Structures are given as structure tokens and as C-alpha cells.
Amino acid sequence: MGAEMPGEQGTPSPRPRGAALVTAAWARLRPTGNRVTGYLAVGAVGALIGTSLAVGAGASGTRPRLADVAAWLASSEKGEVAHANGLTGDVDGKAVLPAGMAGHPVSVAQDGRTTLVLDEQTGQVVRIDASQLTAEQSADYGAAGLQLLSGGAYAYVLDPAKGTVQRIDPAMTTAESPPVQLGGKPGAAVVDGDGTLWVPLPDQGTVVPFVKGLKSTAVKVAEAGHDLALTLAGGRPVVTDRTAAEMKVLTVTGTQGTFALDGATAGSAPAGLLVPASTDGSVVPVLATGSGELMMTDVRSRHTLRARVPAEGHDLGAPQLLGKRVYIPDESTGRLLVYDTSLSALAEPVRITDGAGELELFVRDGLLWVNDQDGATAAVIDADGEVRRIGKYETDVPSARKPGDRPVEDSVPTGGAAAQVPPPATVPSATVPAPSAPSGQTPEPTQTEPSPAPTQDCELHWETGCAEPGAPGAPQVESRSGAIRITFAPVAGATPQRYVLKGSAPDQTVTPEEIGPDGPFTFEVRGGSCEEQYGFTVVAEYAGDKPSKESAPSALARPCVAPGAPRELTFTPAQGGHGGTVTWLPPQGADGSVTYTLNGPGGTAETTEPSHTYSGLRNGIVRGVAVMASNAAGSGAAASGWIDLSLPAQKMNIVHNKPDGRDLGIRNMPHSTEGGRAGGIPPGENPEVTVHCNTKGQVITINSKTTDVWARLTYYDPTLDKNITGYVTDHYVESRSNPDVWACE
Structure with missing residues (x-):
């Protein structure tokens, strides 16, 4: 390609941040130690830069290679899906959904191989062709309220109204098998990376797995009628019994562990106990919307962490965990509440929209994706908490729409910039704003009296004018083996002399006894009973006459974890x-x-x-x-x-076989006349035989001795050179006197 002359219209130069993106990609690899993810991330940046060049050139019929670390995000009102780069937040491709889907709620099933979109109002399933940025392959399943799931090489459509599961071809979107009856109304299902579908049936208290597309035996997980919710925790299916407040790890043959969520349900109806549909690792966050209790259970290590978040007056959704932060959608404000487990405190919330509305959250490729289907706004958040805004309505992106095509006609703007997102708001608090002035009037300036200067050292003697003493943050509690670990956020403002812990029982020891103003801000409480739950507060004690300040109470925790396997x-x-x-x-x-x-x-x-x-x-x-x-x-x-209870064979010798001219018969049944002979032992010979067991049979009397016991044995016949197995009356074996010979049944 030759150099472009000044003044000519041609390919615009790549944005100068292209090289910086490569550096950023290496610096922000998914923190798992997985080098493959890192290579994909850098490859994604290279794809992004290459895309800028290809799109600028405007080559006819070309399609950009979409980023590997990315996701498809739906814009239901506009009837399209946007492909967003997870490393930059840029939209690098769009696909317009078929006519008639604009304005309908949709769900996107993306498993890394295939991307399918379900029109939840009509039941139409569409496949996104990422290479052509089209959505032309579709099939209509003719019902509202369906569920669409895909994973591995499998895809399924669930019809809750009919109680059926139907396997579909993820490439063609057409049915691959007739609908299979579940025997009940299903709840929200999940599918793992192997393509195994897990369908909860709350009415039966079971979960039905479909392995390789075939229905397997239902797994009993709860009492009939209990409210069940499924989560894929690092690829492992986990069921939460929201009625009994229990969490169980599932396999196709049963459950492999149970975790008590007691205390988390206080003040919450079963439906108020929220879990995500999937997590990136083995920790499952649980939110009780009634109490605001946030519980994080590691289904591998069995450790449990508990904290509290503000819930009253908020319309909270299922929590999502990424890195050390838990993100909770607040659909009453359009924000994400953020709880930082490393700080044991709430962090600055993330504003997604400027008003109330439903937010869709999911974790993919080590990134948290947040989408407002009904608007232009979306975001992607990495494990370090960095937020990248996504402009789904950007028009200067590749798509299959040809010049002259009419855009979707609706009231939705077609090119609003996503960067115009309101700045983050402050952490929720109990502060009541001052009343505003009547409309059209200028508010009077607030007159504040200056604080008098203190007359002495505030660290030794507190008085008016000194920094106001503050309270520590509500403690975060972690159940450990034989102990409870308590962490907390220090006070802001005046510096306390020490922090002390309140709430320990007489049979518990607290280490350390106190914590200085510089931390570390962690107590450990050992002892206590696993059968009891304990709550704590942290008190900041100040020098001089400053009043001590006590934190809000922690959630309740036990000094134990669920046991491992025997x-x-x-x-x-x-x-x-x-x-x-x-x-x-x-x-x-x-x-x-x-x-x-x-x-x-x-x-x-x-x-x-x-x-x-x-x-x-x-x-x-x-x-x-x-x-x-x-x-x-x-x-x-x-x-x-x-x-x-396999029969232990014993070596014994035949006895009492006299040389009377008659061989000792080996019978096919424990009877002298029924079943026929299997063979015989020559008269006068008492060879070693293998006795397998003995059993009841025909009563035989010999020399005034009577028994109904027959020995089942194997005799090697040297004449025939083969083993003969059958029954011999125990008169000639006496197996009943050998305690190591068992009954045959």
C-alpha cells in the first residue's frame, strides 16, 4: 500500500492509543495465572487495531475479526445486538435482528462457539453469524416465556408452560429432537461447558440433568414445593434451596455437599434470597434482600464470608462476584452497589443508567458485563474494578446493513454517545438532603457557624472544634475451621487510640486483644460452639474525653465450616x-x-x-x-x-468317601435325584476341592447322621482335565463346621 498524499481522502490513521492498548492488555491479564487468557487478550487488542484499519479502508465485502475477549449485548428496543470488546469497551460489530423483534425482550445465549438470541415474546430463535454480522438463520418455536440455553455442542429450548425440553441444532436453530416431558413445571435452568443441562423442578424438589442431550434420572435435592435456584460455580452446578436456606453441589448421581445459609434468610421470603446464574469461580454470592445480608460460600474450600449491605428502599438484584468485589444491581437507581471484601466495606457505587430500570449482569472471560437492554448504556468491569463504558447505539461500527438501508424506526436515538453517562454517585447513606427551593426561586445560601478552634491537644483531650470521632465500618465475618475471622474498615476523621472487639462469648478467645490505629484491621475469635452463631461489633476508643464509637453489628457466623469427606x-x-x-x-x-x-x-x-x-x-x-x-x-x-459380600472360597478335602465301588456324585442341584449329575469323584479318593458356600437342600441321612446342608464346590477331574462345579451333600465335606464357609445366599 503506497503512502497517501496530503489532502487525499483515504484510510484514516489508527487511533494513537493502539500501542497503549497492547501494553494495557499485558498489564491487565485476568488474574488467574492462565497464560492462554493473556494471549487471547493481547490477540484481541491486535484484532481491534486491525479492525480500525480494515473499516477505515472500506474494503468491499470484508468483515472484521471480532475480539476474543468480548460479549454480545442486546438492545431490545432497537432490535439489534452489539459486539463489545472487553478490553476497551469499544463496539466492534453489530447485527440487526429480524424484522418484528424490535421492542421485544430478548435473551442472548453465548458459549464461545455459538451465539443465539431468543425473542421472549414470540419464541423465535436466531443465530448470529459473527463472520458476516448477520442474524438470518432462525426458527420459530411459537410460544412466549421460553428459556434458551447453550453450552458445549448442545442447545436447548425450555417451555415452562408445557413442562418440556427440546434439543435444537445451535447452527441451524431447528429442532433436533421432539420435546421431552419433564414431569413438572421447570424453574430457571443452566447448562455447563460440557453441554449438560440442569433443570430444576421445584414442585418435585428435584433437578433433572440432560447428559449429551438425553434425559437422566432426576436428583432429589429438596422437599417437594421448595423454591429452587441454580448456579454454575466455576462450571459446577449448585442448587440453592431458598425455602430451607441450603446450598448443595450437584452431580448426575446426587449431591456432594450442603452449606447452611441460616441467618441469611432473616426477614426475607424465599424469593428474596438471590443467587447469580453463574460465577467465574467456586465462590457463590448470596444476597438476602430482606436483611441486606451478603454471604459468599466457597463450595470447594467450604469457607463462608458474611457482610451486610444497605437493602431497605432498594430494588436489588442477584449479586455477581469478580475478583475481590461483589457487584449488586440496584434497579431502583440504575447503579451497582459495590462491596469490597478486601476492605470489608462498601466501595464507590457504579452508575450505569440515570434512572430506574432492569440491569443484566453476567461474568464472562474474567470480566463483569452490565447491560441495560432498554437503553444505550452498558459497561464492562475488570477484576481491578476499572469500568469501561460501552456505547451500544454507536453507528460508526461494522454491520451488515448496506448503504441506503433504512434504520429501525422507533423513538430510540441511533447514535448517542455512551460516554455521556452520569458520573458515579456516592455510597448510600442515611444523610437526608436539605429541602430544595420552590421552582423558579434561587435557594438562599446556607449559613454555617464556624467551628471554634480547640484550645488543647485533640489527641489527649477532646473538645468542641476537634475532629468528630467516627465509628468503624460494620465488621465482615468469615467462618473458618474452629474460628471466626473479623475484618473491618477503620474510622475516617479523628484517629482513635485503639479498636476493641465486642460480642465474644466466655469460651472464646480474641486475638489480638486490641488493634492500634494503623491496623491491620483483623481480629480472630477462636473457640465457641459450631452449633451457635455469633455476632460482633468493633469499638473505636479515643483518648481524653472523646466518646467511644461502636460499629453497626456484623452478620452472624459460626466458628466452623462444613466438613470435608470422611x-x-x-x-x-x-x-x-x-x-x-x-x-x-x-x-x-x-x-x-x-x-x-x-x-x-x-x-x-x-x-x-x-x-x-x-x-x-x-x-x-x-x-x-x-x-x-x-x-x-x-x-x-x-x-x-x-x-x-462376595463368597470367600475355601480349600477343603473330601471326607468319608470310602472305596465301596461307588463314586461320589456331584449334583447340579442340592438334591440326590433332581437336576442331574455334573460329575463324580472316584470311590476311595478324598481330594482337595474348592468350597464356595453351602446351602439348604434335600435332607440326607447317612449312618444315622442327618443334614440338609449341601456344599457348593469345584473339583478338578484329572481324567477329564476340567473343573466340575456342583453340589455335594455335606456328609462328605463338613463345610458347616468351617466358620469361614458362608451360606450361598
Whole structure:
């Protein structure tokens, strides 16, 4: 390409920030240590710069390569979806949805392979062709209120009204199978990265998995009628029983752990217990909208963190966790409340819109995406908390719309700049604004009296004019094994001499006893009972005559975590079989009173001892058994093993086989005349045989001795050079006198 002469119209030069974007990409890699993500991020920036060049050139028929770290965001009123770059917030492509979808609510299913859009009002499913920026492939499922999900190589349409699931072709959008009846009305489903669909059925208290597109056995997770919500936590399905205030980790064969959410539901109806549909890692945030309690449960480490956020008067949505911050949509104000777990305090909220409205939040590629479907506003937030505004209505972006095409005709502006977003507001507080002046009048300036200057050292003696003593932030509590960790935000304003903790019980120890004004602002409380919940406050104590200031109370927490799996599960059969004892070691570091639940022969059983005895079982069968430990904080994964009642073969010799000219018959049944002969042992020979078991059969009397016991054995016949297995009356074996020979059943 030759150099452009001054004054000629041609390709505009790339924006000077192109090189800076590459540097920024390296500096802001997703903080997971995953180099692949970093390479994708830098590749995305390169794609962005390349896009600027290609679009500026205006080459006919070309389409830009869209950024890898990106997402499709819907603008339902305009009837289009915008592709936004996660590293810059720039829109690098748009696709116009089919006619008739403008103004309808839509949902976008994007799994990294395919992007599908559902018209929630009509049931039409559309595939976005990212290479051509078109939305032409579609199928109409003819119903409102459907759910659309995709993952792996699978996509599904759920019809809650009919209680059905239908697998669809994610490329063609057409049905791949007839609708499958669920047997109940489904709740909000999720699909994992392998394409397994998880469908909750609250009326039955079950979750139905669809593995590789096929319906599997329902997993019982709750009592029938309980309110259920699903979350994919780092790819693992987790169900929250909002009625019982419990969270459980799911597998296709059952649950692998339970976490108690007790205390989080205080003042909240089940529907007020909110969880996200997916999280980027193993921590699931839970918000109780009635109390404002925010709970973060790590389903892998089993640690639980609790805090409180302002809830009264706010219309809060499901929380999302990214990095060390929890983002909570406040749809009454158009903002995101931000709780910073590293500071144990609320951070500056993020304003998304300038008024009330529904906000869509999801985490993808280590970024938090926020979208207002009904407006021009969207944003992407990285793990460091940096916010990048997205202008979905920008018109100077690639799309499949040809010159001369008419834009969508509605009342929505077609080119408003997203940068004109109101600045962030302050953290919510109880401050009441001063009344405003009547319309058309200039408000009178507020007269404030100057504070008198203090006459002595404020650090030693407080008086009017000294900085007003402040209270610490409400403590954040984390349940740990045998302890509770309390962190808090220090006061702003006057400097206290020390911070002390209130609320510990007599059987608990607090470390340290006090904290100086420079921190670190962390207490640890050891001891107490796992069966009890504890709340704390932090008191700032000042020198001189300054009054002490006490924080708001913390959420309640237990000094324990849900136990892990029991260890070294073994089974020891009883003498003669028919049962035995399952034993195990307690979970590592288990706290509190631990109860063990066994799922084995005969159903479930509970015990507080690390063993359980089974009896009355049929021999010759291997059965599975699983043991799960639980305490007041929840339960961990199950340890599984086998109750192996396989028949232990014993080497014994034939006895009393006299050389009387008649061989000793080996029968096919434990009877002398029924079932026929399997073989025989020559007269006078008493060889070694393998005795498998003994059983009841025909009563036989020999030399005034009577028995109905027959031994099932195997005899090697050297003449025939083969093994012969069958029954011999126990007169010639005496297996009933050998305690190691079991009954056959």
C-alpha cells in the first residue's frame, strides 16, 4: 500500500492509543495465572487495531475479526445486538435482528462457539453469524416465556408452560429432537461447558440433568414445593434451596455437599434470597434482600464470608462476584452497589443508567458485563474494578446493513454517545438532603457557624472544634475451621487510640486483644460452639474525653465450616457374611458435633460414630455405600465404597468317601435325584476341592447322621482335565463346621 498524499481522502490513521492498548492488555491479564487468557487478550487488542484499519479502508465485502475477549449485548428496543470488546469497551460489530423483534425482550445465549438470541415474546430463535454480522438463520418455536440455553455442542429450548425440553441444532436453530416431558413445571435452568443441562423442578424438589442431550434420572435435592435456584460455580452446578436456606453441589448421581445459609434468610421470603446464574469461580454470592445480608460460600474450600449491605428502599438484584468485589444491581437507581471484601466495606457505587430500570449482569472471560437492554448504556468491569463504558447505539461500527438501508424506526436515538453517562454517585447513606427551593426561586445560601478552634491537644483531650470521632465500618465475618475471622474498615476523621472487639462469648478467645490505629484491621475469635452463631461489633476508643464509637453489628457466623469427606472408608464382613461393619476416619479438621449419613442397603441411616453395622443382607452380592459428614454449617462430599459380600472360597478335602465301588456324585442341584449329575469323584479318593458356600437342600441321612446342608464346590477331574462345579451333600465335606464357609445366599 503506497503512502497517501496530503489532502487525499483515504484510510484514516489508527487511533494513537493502539500501542497503549497492547501494553494495557499485558498489564491487565485476568488474574488467574492462565497464560492462554493473556494471549487471547493481547490477540484481541491486535484484532481491534486491525479492525480500525480494515473499516477505515472500506474494503468491499470484508468483515472484521471480532475480539476474543468480548460479549454480545442486546438492545431490545432497537432490535439489534452489539459486539463489545472487553478490553476497551469499544463496539466492534453489530447485527440487526429480524424484522418484528424490535421492542421485544430478548435473551442472548453465548458459549464461545455459538451465539443465539431468543425473542421472549414470540419464541423465535436466531443465530448470529459473527463472520458476516448477520442474524438470518432462525426458527420459530411459537410460544412466549421460553428459556434458551447453550453450552458445549448442545442447545436447548425450555417451555415452562408445557413442562418440556427440546434439543435444537445451535447452527441451524431447528429442532433436533421432539420435546421431552419433564414431569413438572421447570424453574430457571443452566447448562455447563460440557453441554449438560440442569433443570430444576421445584414442585418435585428435584433437578433433572440432560447428559449429551438425553434425559437422566432426576436428583432429589429438596422437599417437594421448595423454591429452587441454580448456579454454575466455576462450571459446577449448585442448587440453592431458598425455602430451607441450603446450598448443595450437584452431580448426575446426587449431591456432594450442603452449606447452611441460616441467618441469611432473616426477614426475607424465599424469593428474596438471590443467587447469580453463574460465577467465574467456586465462590457463590448470596444476597438476602430482606436483611441486606451478603454471604459468599466457597463450595470447594467450604469457607463462608458474611457482610451486610444497605437493602431497605432498594430494588436489588442477584449479586455477581469478580475478583475481590461483589457487584449488586440496584434497579431502583440504575447503579451497582459495590462491596469490597478486601476492605470489608462498601466501595464507590457504579452508575450505569440515570434512572430506574432492569440491569443484566453476567461474568464472562474474567470480566463483569452490565447491560441495560432498554437503553444505550452498558459497561464492562475488570477484576481491578476499572469500568469501561460501552456505547451500544454507536453507528460508526461494522454491520451488515448496506448503504441506503433504512434504520429501525422507533423513538430510540441511533447514535448517542455512551460516554455521556452520569458520573458515579456516592455510597448510600442515611444523610437526608436539605429541602430544595420552590421552582423558579434561587435557594438562599446556607449559613454555617464556624467551628471554634480547640484550645488543647485533640489527641489527649477532646473538645468542641476537634475532629468528630467516627465509628468503624460494620465488621465482615468469615467462618473458618474452629474460628471466626473479623475484618473491618477503620474510622475516617479523628484517629482513635485503639479498636476493641465486642460480642465474644466466655469460651472464646480474641486475638489480638486490641488493634492500634494503623491496623491491620483483623481480629480472630477462636473457640465457641459450631452449633451457635455469633455476632460482633468493633469499638473505636479515643483518648481524653472523646466518646467511644461502636460499629453497626456484623452478620452472624459460626466458628466452623462444613466438613470435608470422611477418609479411609473400609468394610469388614461379619463371620459368615450376611452383613458387616463399615468404618471410616472423620474428615480432616472436622469441627463441632459431626453426624454421618450413610446411603447404602435399605436406604439411609445416621450415626454420630465413625462406623455403622449392616445385617440381614444376602451373601454373594456387592453393594455400594456412601458416607457424608455434616455439622451445623453443612455437609461435605461423600466418601464411597463397597459392601463386598462376595463368597470367600475355601480349600477343603473330601471326607468319608470310602472305596465301596461307588463314586461320589456331584449334583447340579442340592438334591440326590433332581437336576442331574455334573460329575463324580472316584470311590476311595478324598481330594482337595474348592468350597464356595453351602446351602439348604434335600435332607440326607447317612449312618444315622442327618443334614440338609449341601456344599457348593469345584473339583478338578484329572481324567477329564476340567473343573466340575456342583453340589455335594455335606456328609462328605463338613463345610458347616468351617466358620469361614458362608451360606450361598
